[in-house]
Every structure is written in C-alpha cells, then in structure tokens.
Amino acid sequence: MRHFPRRTLAQQIARALQGNQIFSDAHNGLFLAAPRRTGKSTFLQEDLEPELERLGMVIVYVDLWADQRRDPGDLIADAIGRELAKHLGPIAKAAKAAGLQGVNVASALQIDTSRIGRMDGITLTDAVRVLHETAKAPVVLIIDEAQHALTSEAGETVMAALKSARDQLNAPGKVNLMLVMSGSDRDKLLRLVNSNSAPFYGSQIQKMPELDRAFIDFVSDLVERQRPDLRPVDRAMLDEAFAGFGRRPQFFMTALGEALSPLSSQEGRFEAAVIAAAEQRQRDDEAQMESEFLALKPLERAVLWRLLAQGDRFRPYDAEALRFYSEKTGVRVTTAKAQTALESLRQHNPSMVWKSARSAYAVEDAAMHRWYEKRMAAGAWPPTDSTE
Ligand SMILES: Nc1ncnc2c1ncn2[C@@H]1O[C@H](COP(=O)(O)OP(=O)(O)OP(=O)(O)O)[C@@H](O)[C@H]1O
Ligand SMILES: [Mg+2]
Structure with missing residues (x-):
C-alpha cells in the first residue's frame, strides 16, 4: 500500500515545536496519544521526521517498544549516542586534517558515545548539549511509546535528565531541544505529566489526529484509477467502514483488498463488503476480549x-x-x-x-x-x- 502523506499536519506540529504558535506549549514537550495501529509511528517517521529535517534539525527517533527486553533508559541513551557518533566522526576527521586542537573539539572527541548516562560515561544532559553544539542545529528527540520509560527506574531517570536538558538548552524565543513523545494510551502517558513528581509536570497530552476523510479520498482515487469500472467509489461508505475499523489503516486495507479481489465471492458493491468486514472485526475483537476475560x-x-x-x-x-x-x-x-x-x-x-x-x-x-x-x-x- 502506498503511503498517504500527511504534510500539513507535520508542518503544523513543526511550527508548534519551535514555539511559533501563540499559546501553544509544545516547545516544552509535545505529548501525543492515539489508539493502537492508527498510524502514529508511520506519521512520526515518514512525515514529521522529514519535515523537521527539511528545517535543518537533527532528529533522534527511538521506539521504546522496538526491543522489549532492553531497558528503555538504555534504548534512549543509545539512540542519542549513535546520532552523536555520526556528528563526531566528521569533526574528528576535520580536526585531524586542520591540526585543530581546540579545547571543545578535543573534549568532545573524548566522549565514549556508548556509555552515555552510565556511571563512567558523560551524563545524558551533557550528551544532548554536545549533540546540539557539534551539529550546530536544534535537536528533536522523538520517543515513540514513551509511557514504556516509566516501567523502569533507569527509564524514569532518563526522562528526568531530558527534562533538565530541555530546561538548560531552551530559553524564551530560543528552542534548541524539542521533545516529542507518543503513546497508544493516554492514561499511561498522563503519568509523565500529571503529578508534581512527574518529569514533565505541567504539560498537556494531546490527541494525535487520526487519519481522516482525506485518507479515504486518497484510497478512493487509487481504486478509481486502477478499477475504472467501479467509478464512482462511494466515499461516504468507505469512510463509514474505516470508522468501523477504528480508523486503523491496516485492517481497513486488508478488507478492501479482499473485497476488490477477483477471487471474492461476494455480490453487490465492494463498499458494502468492506462495511460488513468492519462489523465482523468488531464482533471478533469483542469475542476475543470476552474469552480472555473468561479464561x-x-x-x-x-x-x-x-x-x-x-x-x-x-x-x-x-x-x-x-x-x-x-x-x-x-x-x-x-x-x-x-x-x-x-x-x-x-x-x-x-x-x-x-x-x-x-x-x-x-x-x-x-x-x-x-x-x-x-x-x-x-x-x-x-x-x-x-x-x-
Ligand atoms: N499515512 C499512512 N498511509 C498508509 N498506511 C498507513 C499510514 N499510516 C499508517 N499506515 C499503516 O497502518 C498500520 C499501522 O501503522 P503504525 O505502525 O504507524 O501505527 P501505530 O499507531 O504506530 O501502531 P502501534 O500501536 O502498533 O505502534 C501500518 O500497517 C501502516 O503501514
Ligand atoms: Mg507504533
């Protein structure tokens, strides 16, 4: 399936992150929640990241669910370390070529990027600062499934370090470190912001906009192009089916593929078949929860x-x-x-x-x-x- 680009949303979020939106608090950290499988990671990586890169920022993306066996604190420190290593490499070369012995360069080159946040390594706060200084660009840290950081003490410590890095690097009118955290559960994400002892106390959780009618138009255009015999596609019906699937593209696209398949045995319009599949999916999901509960x-x-x-x-x-x-x-x-x-x-x-x-x-x-x-x-x- 082709990627449906969400550039406008990415641009709005990029503006808010830079503090260019009046009364928006996003420059203090943007917390986005949306249900599972609704396209969060895809948006962050395929739309937001390229948009921020276009603006000349350095992006560190880390998904805390990518490897559940590893401590979330280590995953974050490693991701920052990898990005820092990328920027230190060219500096090392340039320094050698030019015979540079500047104090800053020399001390930056002594950093062991694999030991950030450990007892014998540099602190996470310093690592973020050095990343900002060597890249000479604002840094954006995108943490996907951020609520997972709260399940370990090391993860909590990293969150506190990020908060402190944010406070040290940013000043009114000057945003050098931006934090974007996403999660599939608002209640869990809330624990990052809702109590006095929470690392990002005072920030709000926002609902990440789900794929809307524009996505249905995009898909409908594709169908009409490939299957002129089905013109015009009933977009309202497809939108209804998409809502029935909880606005989760994967399930919707699978059902659509089946309804359009030449092997499909259904009669009548394919839109109705997609709606029927959505209803069936809801029944299956509920039956699944019921049987798990009863077990x-x-x-x-x-x-x-x-x-x-x-x-x-x-x-x-x-x-x-x-x-x-x-x-x-x-x-x-x-x-x-x-x-x-x-x-x-x-x-x-x-x-x-x-x-x-x-x-x-x-x-x-x-x-x-x-x-x-x-x-x-x-x-x-x-x-x-x-x-x-
Ligand atoms: N803009 C898009 N265009 C096309 N397909 C998309 C788009 N966004 C998401 N999808 C599809 O929807 C599915 C779920 O997307 P994604 O993994 O980004 O969701 P998620 O909310 O991060 O899910 P999870 O809760 O499992 O982390 C994937 O199969 C992805 O290809
Ligand atoms: Mg995801």
Whole structure:
C-alpha cells in the first residue's frame, strides 16, 4: 500500500515545536496519544521526521517498544549516542586534517558515545548539549511509546535528565531541544505529566489526529484509477467502514483488498463488503476480549474488573478494593492473594496489566475500557461463562 502523506499536519506540529504558535506549549514537550495501529509511528517517521529535517534539525527517533527486553533508559541513551557518533566522526576527521586542537573539539572527541548516562560515561544532559553544539542545529528527540520509560527506574531517570536538558538548552524565543513523545494510551502517558513528581509536570497530552476523510479520498482515487469500472467509489461508505475499523489503516486495507479481489465471492458493491468486514472485526475483537476475560481465575477477573471500573483511581490493596474482590469472588481475599492475582495479570500472555516503576497500574490494552463501558451501558457486565 502506498503511503498517504500527511504534510500539513507535520508542518503544523513543526511550527508548534519551535514555539511559533501563540499559546501553544509544545516547545516544552509535545505529548501525543492515539489508539493502537492508527498510524502514529508511520506519521512520526515518514512525515514529521522529514519535515523537521527539511528545517535543518537533527532528529533522534527511538521506539521504546522496538526491543522489549532492553531497558528503555538504555534504548534512549543509545539512540542519542549513535546520532552523536555520526556528528563526531566528521569533526574528528576535520580536526585531524586542520591540526585543530581546540579545547571543545578535543573534549568532545573524548566522549565514549556508548556509555552515555552510565556511571563512567558523560551524563545524558551533557550528551544532548554536545549533540546540539557539534551539529550546530536544534535537536528533536522523538520517543515513540514513551509511557514504556516509566516501567523502569533507569527509564524514569532518563526522562528526568531530558527534562533538565530541555530546561538548560531552551530559553524564551530560543528552542534548541524539542521533545516529542507518543503513546497508544493516554492514561499511561498522563503519568509523565500529571503529578508534581512527574518529569514533565505541567504539560498537556494531546490527541494525535487520526487519519481522516482525506485518507479515504486518497484510497478512493487509487481504486478509481486502477478499477475504472467501479467509478464512482462511494466515499461516504468507505469512510463509514474505516470508522468501523477504528480508523486503523491496516485492517481497513486488508478488507478492501479482499473485497476488490477477483477471487471474492461476494455480490453487490465492494463498499458494502468492506462495511460488513468492519462489523465482523468488531464482533471478533469483542469475542476475543470476552474469552480472555473468561479464561482468567475468579480473583483475577475481580481485580481486572476493579481496575476497569476505577481507572487511574485504582488502588489494588486498599480496604475497599479487598472488600470488592471478596464480594465478587465469594471468598475472603487478603492483600497477598490480591498481589498474586495482579502479578499474574501482568505476566499473562499477552500481558493484561501495565505497571509503572512507582506501582501505578493501568490495563495494557486501552480498547478494554471501551469494551467495558459498552457492556456496562448494555447491562451486560460482567461477561458470564454459559458453561459455568
Ligand atoms: N499515512 C499512512 N498511509 C498508509 N498506511 C498507513 C499510514 N499510516 C499508517 N499506515 C499503516 O497502518 C498500520 C499501522 O501503522 P503504525 O505502525 O504507524 O501505527 P501505530 O499507531 O504506530 O501502531 P502501534 O500501536 O502498533 O505502534 C501500518 O500497517 C501502516 O503501514
Ligand atoms: Mg507504533
């Protein structure tokens, strides 16, 4: 599938980051949230990065989900180190050629870019500063799935170091370090900004705009070009189907491909088939969540239920929570038992509960909240196993 370019959005965000938008706080850090599979990483890498590069900035992109076995703190430090190494290389060459012995050059060249943020290496704050000084350009750090940084102490430390680098490098009217953080879950991202002890206290989380009607027009144009016999494509119907897929391009494109396939057995217009596929997908997603829920032990269900009902007010072991678990399971639940249940929800495959380094909890998949709300509204909560 061809990439649908989102240049206008990239330009708006670039302007905001540079502090050129009145009353925008983006120069203090831009926090973007959008549900899973809606095109966040693609936008950051294919649209925002090239736009910022065009403006002459240095970009460091790191996806904290890229390698889940590695500590998020190390991933960030390594990404900065790699970019710094790229800029130090040419300086080393130039310095040799010109016989340069400037103090700054010499000290920059002694930096071990693989030990940033370690005990024996330079601090992350200094590394960012040197990167800015050697590149002679503003630095943009894009951290994808940033909420993951909060699951380890090293990750938290790196976030605090970035905040301090931002405060040291930036001044009103002069933005040298820009931070863009994205995540698929607003509640988790909120923990970076919403308390006094949070590294980016005071910043707001914004909703990253999802792909809109312009994407449907782009796709419809492609269809009309390749299949003139299908003209005119019913764009409103395709938009409805796309919404049904939760504005997730991958699922939508797969369904579209199937509906347009010469092997497809369906009758009638292909747009209707795509809408039917979207409806089927929703049913499948909900059935999946239901069967995962029903496969849990009774106490695990009660703990997950409590978490869904309480959101960020969730306290796993307070008296009220323990009473709730006991009431739902019909047996007395101790703190130790609740702990075991919560831990097994975290270890579950796929993991169902997310925990920060400060023991704050959230459901791993934010779609579960929507499922819970929907069933609550329909009076169909909790799901029950008909074989029980
Ligand atoms: N602008 C676009 N044009 C065409 N396809 C796109 C576009 N944006 C995203 N997609 C497709 O949608 C899918 C999901 O995109 P992407 O990985 O960027 O989403 P994400 O929100 O980062 O997902 P995750 O939550 O898994 O990290 C990919 O298959 C990608 O190719
Ligand atoms: Mg992504």
